[in-house]
Amino acid sequence: MEDLFIASRMKSGDWTWTVTTRLLLFLEELEDLFGPRCVKYLYGGVEFADDGPYVWYPFGKYVVVRLSSPCVNEPARALFQLAHESVHLIAPLGSREGVTVLEEALASWFQLKIVAEHSQLFAEDWKVLPPRYASAAALITPLLCENPQAIKRIRVRQPNFHDISMELLKEEFVNAPDEVLRQLTSPFSVWAEGQQ
Numbered sequence: 001m002e003d004l005f006i007a008s009r010m011k012s013g014d015w016t017w018t019v020t021t022r023l024l025l026f027l028e029e030l031e032d033l034f035g036p037r038c039v040k041y042l043y044g045g046v047e048f049a050d051d052g053p054y055v056w057y058p059f060g061k062y063v064v065v066r067l068s069s070p071c072v073n074e075p076a077r078a079l080f081q082l083a084h085e086s087v088h089l090i091a092p093l094g095s096r097e098g099v100t101v102l103e104e105a106l107a108s109w110f111q112l113k114i115v116a117e118h119s120q121l122f123a124e125d126w127k128v129l130p131p132r133y134a135s136a137a138a139l140i141t142p143l144l145c146e147n148p149q150a151i152k153r154i155r156v157r158q159p160n161f162h163d164i165s166m167e168l169l170k171e172e173f174v175n176a177p178d179e180v181l182r183q184l185t186s187p188f189s190v191w192a193e194g195q196q
């Protein structure tokens with residue numbers, strides 16, 4: 001896999017992707033899938049920390065993606081985490097509190113999509129998410145299969161994942177059980193405790 005930290009010019013004259021530009025590539029794809037990004041928080045770039053991955057909000061006005069430190073030596077790990085965190089840039093909440101199951105489900109679903117598309121880069125044990133994220137992805141996957149444009153349409157009316165109601169979900173995911181839709185609108189931190 002290409003170096004994700006040092007851009008180099010290819011024979012074609014184009015430059016290779018780095019974590020910064022690869023994330024922008026993900027955002028382009030995500031806007032196609034889930035609608036335009038909310039721009040309340042300006043995207044400030046990617047950095048690394050021992051307690052990553054997550055997004056955080058410098059000065060309360062920017063959003064920065066923080067990946068875990070081992071990613072510096074493991075490009076596949078960086079790509080894996082970057083795919084997930086990029087979804088948290090679509091409608092940043094401004095805090096880690098209150099992120100819904102829906103948002104984590106979409107982030108986990110997109111992460112699995114990227115793994116499937118770059119399958120040769122990932123060892124088998126990398127293709128499995130931690131149980132609570134795998135469970136979140138399992139809630140949304142059949143719904144998106146049936147109605148791939150649903151989230152994009154819902155976000156025209158309510159762009160913030162956090163404020164998407166069960167009623168709005170029901171209008172697009174007409175065949176989904178209420179219990180699934182109720183779980184999707186729950187705070188992830190509370191819901192995840194019941195998944196362990």
Ligand SMILES: [Zn+2]
Nearest residue numbers: 084088104107
């Ligand atoms: Zn997440």
